[in-house]
Amino acid sequence: MAFATRHFVRAASSAAAAAAAKKLVIKHVTVIGGGLMGSGIAQVAAASGHTVVLVDQSDEILKKSTKGIEESLKRVTKKKFADKPEAGAEFIEKTLKNLTMSTDAAAVVHSTDLVIEAIVENLEVKNDLFKRLDKFAPDHTIFASNTSSLQITNLANSTTRQDRFGGLHFFNPVPMMKLVEVIRTPMTSQKTFESLMDFSKAVGKSPVSCKDTPGFIVNRLLVPYMMEAVRLFERGDASKEDIDVAMKLGAGYPMGPFELLDYVGLDTSKYIIDGWHSLEPNNPLFAPSPLLNKLVAEKKLGKKTGEGFYKYK
Secondary structure (H helix, E strand, C coil), rough: CCCHHHHHHHHHHHHHHHHHHHHCCCCEEEEECCCCCHHHEEEEEEHHHCCEECCCCCHHHHHHHHHHHHHHHHHHHHHHHCCCCCHHHHHHHHHHHHHHEEEHHHHHHHCCCEEEEEECCCHHHHHHHHHHHCCCCCCCEEECCCCCCHHHHHCCCCCCCCHHHEEEECCCCCCCCEEEEEEEECCCCCHHHHHHHHHHCCCCCCEEEEEECCCHHHHHHHHHHHHHHHHHHHHHCHHHHHHHHHHHHHCCCCCCCHHHHHHHCHHHHHHHHHHHHCCCCHHHCCCCCHHHHHHHCCCCCCCHHHCCCCCCC
């Protein structure tokens, strides 16, 4: 009888361990933040058959998000279903059926598999959000941030689920850009990491893996490149126009560094480089730029304000 009991306990323990190690199949997704990035993530998740709730602070913001998603879906269907308008209309209808809106994040995370945060790039604000949602989300729920510049570890430490926390860095515009950087911290479990990789593939993206290093892969290479272009211009070694032409024709880049800075937003670039500089003040790659600081102080932030390094009509 004792042998049978021990055998049963071992079998039950093995079954529990196997269940714990099994990857989570993500079906229900909650996206926090109805801006361009959050709306784009919600769109691709809904279009790939996931049940999605998009959350923001007001109905007004969410109405704008809905309109943006509908317009984006129309652009997608023009390309994807050019010769099949009926199929395109059905695709839009199915996608929108998978998507709901809410202003109450705590109320909707109780039944979600994955929470993706895509709000303002502010560590304190993000930590407050994750700390609050951690109390309402089920134990199995994975938390992920779309941050492009903050350390995932710092965000994970605001919760009690460090092993179920990672980064999912999508790129703008989300429906068009194929890449997702999947970030794992030292605490991220293998099960969580594999679930995030599988989810990225399920929404039609090509995921790459990176440890929790500043800027991950793309921005770690891209931001210092753009900053070095600014320094080259600041020293008077070349004009910004010639630098842009050189990188487009010589390196095959679709945009020059100054065009890209204006597209990204000079305030965003300054925020990233300032954050990295505070982490590694002696790293010359992360040195601030007086010219960039001046333009941001003058509210010349790039295309979104009509002027940055270039002027826009």
